[in-house]
Amino acid sequence: MLREYKLIPVLLCFVFFLLFYGLTSRADLQVSDEVSAFASGIFLESRGNLVIDQLQWLEDTSNISLGETGRDGHLYSKYFPGNILSASIIYKLTKTENDQPYIWNVPPNLNAGMDGIALAASNTGARLALRANAIFGALAMTALFLLSNRYFTLKTSLATVLLVGICSDWWYQSRGFLSEVGAGAFLIASLYFAAGKKPYASGFSLGLSLLFRPTNILALPVWGKAVIDKGRKAIWSGFGILAGLAVLGFFNWIRFGSMTHFGYGNENFTPNLFLGLLGILFSPGRSLFIYSPILVLAIPGAWSLYKREKRLALLAAWMVLSYVVMIAAWHNWDGGWTWGSRLLTPIVPILGFLTAPIIETIWNRKGDMLVIILLALLGLGVQLLALAKDPVETLVNFVVYGGINYNQTIFTFNNAWVSLQARSLQTWQFCDLDAYTLRQWFGNCP
Known part of the structure; x- marks a missing residue:
């Protein structure tokens, strides 16, 4: 049975994450x-x-x-x-x-x-x-809360957003200025509105998400579900998506004289899909599950949701799988010199939603709860590593000046980025903290 949400928890969720991400916002531009x-x-x-x-x-x-x-x-x-x-x-x-x-x-x-x-x-x-991403990060967690609360208890919904918002790579990405957070925020919003049979809001949200990542066009079936639920007249809600595409085209034309030219030159997709899949899912340096262990629960969670809400589960699975394949096929699937699973960030809230069915079952099962607590603590530890010191500076020190091959930071455990980050903290000082406001408040730091 669908559950009605209340305004106060929604506002508290947004304000909490806005302050949390804003106060821990990174100290500098990094890439x-x-x-x-x-x-x-x-x-x-x-x-x-x-x-x-x-x-x-x-x-x-x-x-x-x-x-x-x-x-x-x-x-x-x-x-x-x-x-x-x-x-x-x-x-x-x-x-x-x-x-x-x-x-x-x-x-x-x-x-x-x-x-x-x-x-x-x-x-x-x-x-x-x-700090723009603090806003988008908070919006995403609020949309995730609303979507979860449509199908699960308030307790489960709150636990889900806290686990995803604090114990996954979403925290780090929301502290920076890369576009994937905005893309993920409006993508989960589009799914939330589609689940509520609101095609106009779903289409508008999807159109906004395209301004951050045009690859979100893969989520068209999400809007399509809302149109099917409402009937043929709802097809006009597609104008929100067309408006997003029009803004993208105009933006390209202003810069490069072509509506389809994004300025990426010869950057393109690679035929080595297997290597990309191996890297973004299982490599020590770029695996989604290294930086966000809690998202492992999305695998059994997808099946559990399918047994309850087949179409919704299939839509969520489509977005995740299509995005994973697309990123794996990109020539720079590792995301470059950026911490975490950057290019998969837009689907982190979707994966977070897929963890909710498993979280719903653990309240009276101590063994399962201990597993989730362990995954959460592992994820929190990774996020605190990134907060303690600028991880890009760490990578530069070890690769540029320390002689470690960049590929080793991706494919080996000993020199994986997380390992290098932990090693770099041996000489840690408070002013190394990669959070500008906290450094200003609690330390005499530049």
């Missing part, structure tokens, strides 16, 4: 995708365009791809509009009169690499814009 997207958002608000020529030095002096030269000869980010527009809007609403420059035009040291990127040293508009 090139974040840098180019963030710069685009700030410049869009402050200068009225998406040009990031000020970062050309970074592309020229390092092996980093920020984007491509557009039809007008200027450098543009290859990233999608979701996070760029979000940063621009938040910055517009929160900037102060004397805000500092956020991105240096000329670095003090051309060998500095990513150290040449600077943010304001206080909670100015740029710092708040950098």
Whole structure:
């Protein structure tokens, strides 16, 4: 029997995760995708365009791809509009009169690499814009709570969002500025509305998710379910999806003169699907289940849900499996120099929902509860490792300066990224904490 949700738990869920992700937000931009997207958002608000020529030095002096030269000869980010527009809007609403420059035009040291990127040293508009994913992360957990509470008890729904929101890679990703969190937030929202037979809201949510990751078009069957449930007239709800595609096309045309050109150049899919599947599911350095052990429960959970809600279970399974295959086929399936299972982030809330049927059964079964507690503690430990110190800095130190082959960080246990991160904490100091606000509040840190 479906259960009605109440407003207070919903609001508490959103506010809790907003504060949790916001206060633990990462200290700095860490990878090139974040840098180019963030710069685009700030410049869009402050200068009225998406040009990031000020970062050309970074592309020229390092092996980093920020984007491509557009039809007008200027450098543009290859990233999608979701996070760029979000940063621009938040910055517009929160900037102060004397805000500092956020991105240096000329670095003090051309060998500095990513150290040449600077943010304001206080909670100015740029710092708040950098926390956009805290909002999307909280939205996703709220949608997950609502969806779970339609089919399971309040106790189970709360346990599910806490386990996924704190003990999985979703926490780390919500602390950063990559687009996968926004994509995942609106994807789980689309599924929630589809489950409630609301095709217009489902289509609109799916359209928004495309602004963060166009690959979310794989979720069309989710919206299709809502249309079938409501009848043929609901087909007009597809305008929300078409609007998302139109914004994507217009965004591409502004930058590169083509509605279908995203700025990824020769980056493409690879025929070595098996290696990709092995890597994202089972490798010591990139496995989804290393960074989010609790999601193992989604495997038996999918079967349990299928016995109760066949169509919903099949839709969730389709989204997960199609996304896994697509990412495994991508040439850069490991996600580059980014911690965790980054490219699978959009389906983490879906997998979280699939864990709920198993969580529902454990309340009076102590043995099963101990297993879940163990998985949760393992996942929490991984998240705390990433919070303790910038993991990208760790990877640079061991690979660039320490002589460890990058592939070893993916395929070996001894030099897997999690192992390297644990090793790096031998000389840990509080100011290494990779959470800007906590460092400012509790330590005399830069």
